[in-house]
Amino acid sequence: MNAEIIAVGSELLTGQHLDTNSLFLTEQLNNLGVEVVTKCVVGDHCERLAASVRAALTRSQILILSGGLGPTEDDVTREAVGLALDRRLNYHPEIAEQLEQRFAQMKRRMAEVNRRQAFIVEGAEVLPNDRGTAPGQWIEERDQIVILLPGPPHELKAMFTRQCVPRLERRVPRAAICTLSMRVTGIPESDLDQLISPAYKKYDNPVTTILAGPGDIQIHLRARCQQESEALVLLAELGGQIQLLLGDRIYSHSGEPLEAVIGELLRKSSATLAVAESCTGGLLGERLTSVAGSSDYFLGGFICYSNRLKTELLGVSEQMLEEFGAVSKEVAEAMAAGARRRTGATYALAVTGVAGPGGGSEQKPVGSVFVGLADASGCQTLHRQFLGDRARIRAFASQMALDMLRRKCTLVV
Amino acid sequence: MNAEIIAVGSELLTGQHLDTNSLFLTEQLNNLGVEVVTKCVVGDHCERLAASVRAALTRSQILILSGGLGPTEDDVTREAVGLALDRRLNYHPEIAEQLEQRFAQMKRRMAEVNRRQAFIVEGAEVLPNDRGTAPGQWIEERDQIVILLPGPPHELKAMFTRQCVPRLERRVPRAAICTLSMRVTGIPESDLDQLISPAYKKYDNPVTTILAGPGDIQIHLRARCQQESEALVLLAELGGQIQLLLGDRIYSHSGEPLEAVIGELLRKSSATLAVAESCTGGLLGERLTSVAGSSDYFLGGFICYSNRLKTELLGVSEQMLEEFGAVSKEVAEAMAAGARRRTGATYALAVTGVAGPGGGSEQKPVGSVFVGLADASGCQTLHRQFLGDRARIRAFASQMALDMLRRKCTLVV
Numbered sequence: 001m002n003a004e005i006i007a008v009g010s011e012l013l014t015g016q017h018l019d020t021n022s023l024f025l026t027e028q029l030n031n032l033g034v035e036v037v038t039k040c041v042v043g044d045h046c047e048r049l050a051a052s053v054r055a056a057l058t059r060s061q062i063l064i065l066s067g068g069l070g071p072t073e074d075d076v077t078r079e080a081v082g083l084a085l086d087r088r089l090n091y092h093p094e095i096a097e098q099l100e101q102r103f104a105q106m107k108r109r110m111a112e113v114n115r116r117q118a119f120i121v122e123g124a125e126v127l128p129n130d131r132g133t134a135p136g137q138w139i140e141e142r143d144q145i146v147i148l149l150p151g152p153p154h155e156l157k158a159m160f161t162r163q164c165v166p167r168l169e170r171r172v173p174r175a176a177i178c179t180l181s182m183r184v185t186g187i188p189e190s191d192l193d194q195l196i197s198p199a200y201k202k203y204d205n206p207v208t209t210i211l212a213g214p215g216d217i218q219i220h221l222r223a224r225c226q227q228e229s230e231a232l233v234l235l236a237e238l239g240g241q242i243q244l245l246l247g248d249r250i251y252s253h254s255g256e257p258l259e260a261v262i263g264e265l266l267r268k269s270s271a272t273l274a275v276a277e278s279c280t281g282g283l284l285g286e287r288l289t290s291v292a293g294s295s296d297y298f299l300g301g302f303i304c305y306s307n308r309l310k311t312e313l314l315g316v317s318e319q320m321l322e323e324f325g326a327v328s329k330e331v332a333e334a335m336a337a338g339a340r341r342r343t344g345a346t347y348a349l350a351v352t353g354v355a356g357p358g359g360g361s362e363q364k365p366v367g368s369v370f371v372g373l374a375d376a377s378g379c380q381t382l383h384r385q386f387l388g389d390r391a392r393i394r395a396f397a398s399q400m401a402l403d404m405l406r407r408k409c410t411l412v413v
Numbered sequence: 414m415n416a417e418i419i420a421v422g423s424e425l426l427t428g429q430h431l432d433t434n435s436l437f438l439t440e441q442l443n444n445l446g447v448e449v450v451t452k453c454v455v456g457d458h459c460e461r462l463a464a465s466v467r468a469a470l471t472r473s474q475i476l477i478l479s480g481g482l483g484p485t486e487d488d489v490t491r492e493a494v495g496l497a498l499d500r501r502l503n504y505h506p507e508i509a510e511q512l513e514q515r516f517a518q519m520k521r522r523m524a525e526v527n528r529r530q531a532f533i534v535e536g537a538e539v540l541p542n543d544r545g546t547a548p549g550q551w552i553e554e555r556d557q558i559v560i561l562l563p564g565p566p567h568e569l570k571a572m573f574t575r576q577c578v579p580r581l582e583r584r585v586p587r588a589a590i591c592t593l594s595m596r597v598t599g600i601p602e603s604d605l606d607q608l609i610s611p612a613y614k615k616y617d618n619p620v621t622t623i624l625a626g627p628g629d630i631q632i633h634l635r636a637r638c639q640q641e642s643e644a645l646v647l648l649a650e651l652g653g654q655i656q657l658l659l660g661d662r663i664y665s666h667s668g669e670p671l672e673a674v675i676g677e678l679l680r681k682s683s684a685t686l687a688v689a690e691s692c693t694g695g696l697l698g699e700r701l702t703s704v705a706g707s708s709d710y711f712l713g714g715f716i717c718y719s720n721r722l723k724t725e726l727l728g729v730s731e732q733m734l735e736e737f738g739a740v741s742k743e744v745a746e747a748m749a750a751g752a753r754r755r756t757g758a759t760y761a762l763a764v765t766g767v768a769g770p771g772g773g774s775e776q777k778p779v780g781s782v783f784v785g786l787a788d789a790s791g792c793q794t795l796h797r798q799f800l801g802d803r804a805r806i807r808a809f810a811s812q813m814a815l816d817m818l819r820r821k822c823t824l825v826v
Contacts (some may be wrong), residue, residue, distance in 0.1 A: 016622070037456060206425070285694045285698070289694025
């Protein structure tokens with residue numbers, strides 16, 4: 001069974017705004033075994049929207065529209081669907097009454113325009129909305145289904161999960177879609193693809209998708225079968241081959257980010273961590289503390305953006321800074337050792353580099369990054385040269401530092 | 414003149430991936446005075462894509478397709494456009510030759526499949542790609558234009574800017590689209606809308622769009638006129654009214670983020686800044702250092718996630734931590750004062766709060782955040798209670814801290 005999604009709203013056709021509801025809806029539909037074959041964004045324009053609805057219904061059994069159910073004249077989804085299906089809109093006084101009560105509870109008078117939200121496409125089932133004013137609508141047209149959902153994500157998600165998924169489960173032929181998400185670091189996307197494509201190209205099912213960010217590649221496998229057990233066997237078959245090829249460059253087999261994987265490793269070995277950040281300026285700490293419960297192992301650290309603070313807070317000698325420069329193996333090492341000494345953490349990670357766009361030299365070009373990792377046995381350093389803009393280099397640098405710690409912890413655990 | 418964008422690729426129909434090329438393309442088209450009326454994502458499916466191309470050409474004068482120009486069998490954009498326009502694909506040996514040279518430069522042998530990229534829709538102009546292997550194509554069909562662009566954003570952007578914009582400028586009737594972006598903090602979206610909607614609702618042109626993030630609201634005004642000067646007058650007219658209504662809650666009139674605005678203020682007054690972060694764990698430092706050149710005013714600071722580090726690094730007394738708790742006005746003040754003392758910065762900002770999901774109590778529920786700001790005259794604190802998940806509360810907390818500093822600096826400058 002195939003589905004299409006139409007997001008309605010002129011703001012989604014600007015250069016600033018993306019429709020993200022479709023990600024949630026796609027995931028939910030996939031879980032039901034339904035494929036999404038097209039998704040569109042259409043502005044607040046009744047005839048254009050009606051044409052898109054008609055076109056979608058020539059191709060797919062399920063059509064979901066999000067947005068355009070509000071009270072103002074911009075909100076044309078009801079009218080457009082009525083037009084496309086050649087059905088009238090009927091006024092439901094009981095919906096208007098509920099809306100009035102809702103406003104009364106908030107001690108506000110309902111504006112007259114809100115009555116527009118009480119119009120329902122003839123023959124539609126009303127989907128009540130306990131998180132907002134716009135009710136949804138469920139319409140069956142022969143063997144096809146058209147669903148109208150409100151645009152605000154928390155309203156859409158609740159309505160779809162509670163009211164649409166159970167209805168769809170009764171209508172969709174049984175199929176199971178299972179996924180496996182691996183995350184990889186320390187290898188460029190093109191090298192990774194060359195390595196694993198001979199394996200995944202043998203399979204139409206699972207479908208393999210590769211998404212690359214700075215220093216972070218996600219490999220998604222998606223298997224679709226009649227039974228969940230068959231899908232899981234296929235995932236294990238292809239997933240196992242990919243794991244053999246990539247080895248310990250895979251840091252997660254469940255889609256978790258690197259900071260969460262590290263948290264687990266530190267917790268298991270009852271170790272603590274401190275950081276000393278120069279070019280990442282807090283990014284490393286921010287990532288580590290984005291994980292709930294990170295206070296169990298993360299103590300804190302130092303943002304030493306100026307050379308003076310490297311000396312005063314971490315005890316990096318002025319002579320060393322002068323001799324080797326702030327971006328050097330020696331300073332990375334001294335920063336890590338200093339942070340460990342001052343905090344008493346099991347591990348201390350230090351990052352220093354040239355994030356750019358300024359500050360590069362022939363010897364230390366923009367993108368040059370040193371990471372130091374100190375523990376009871378001493379201090380190791382790594383150097384890498386990254387390409388890209390400031391944000392990308394900082395992302396690479398934080399990923400490189402976290403991965404160095406991961407490899408260290410994996411040996412210990 | 415109207416345009417449509419079709420992003421091609423099955424990976425864009427998963428629950429993980431969004432088409433972001435369309436944001437760039439929309440912005441570029443708007444600058445030319447072209448409206449984007451629909452955008453779609455279609456999977457790697459030749460007939461389905463051909464149908465979408467045909468449908469788009471019944472509605473719009475310009476159609477841009479991105480992606481699906483690669484060398485593998487998945488890449489069906491060339492075939493689909495040929496099918497939709499009823500034109501043959503011709504093999505261009507000179508393109509194949511260039512590809513072979515490109516591979517030779519990288520010391521690799523070109524795989525046979527890459528020859529697929531040398532097929533060009535009959536009558537199309539070839540758009541050379543100096544950043545990748547897939548050439549683009551520019552096709553004119555009566556008074557309509559179809560443009561095929563490669564999917565990788567850095568290839569697409571360079572090709573469109575350098576090769577398509579100049580061609581479009583010659584064909585598009587002159588219109589000017591001007592925009593004004595204001596950014597606002599310290600007011601909920603609904604309150605803001607109630608305040609300014611009476612002003613912006615009087616105008617169809619400029620179009621007003623409001624986008625809300627945690628503690629950060631963007632107001633975009635977009636005016637479309639024949640002449641740029643008319644558009645600017647309209648923007649000034651509505652923009653001026655909105656500025657009067659929102660006053661100093663507007664922190665930027667040019668769309669810059671708060672950390673960049675603060676950077677300018679600090680630079681102007683030759684002041685320096687240090688931070689002491691608990692619940693934000695580095696986010697404040699990360700935001701401040703995301704601005705190029707921030708080393709001019711940002712010294713660094715402390716991530717004091719554990720209570721022990723609050724005492725050892727910042728001199729917050731154990732007694733105070735015990736008496737008032739780490740999340741308190743007193744500790745925020747002591748953290749800021751300690752960070753200023755230890756770094757010698759003009760200003761020190763401290764954040765302590767309960768980011769959740771754990772750690773809340775009846776007195777200090779999840780979302781409770783204290784900010785301290787120390788300067789030569791002493792220390793001020795602010796308390797706020799935010800709603801949301803961990804990421805949202807941390808974003809709110811960092812925004813609150815930066816805005817407190819902005820207001821302080823604005824008084825000084």
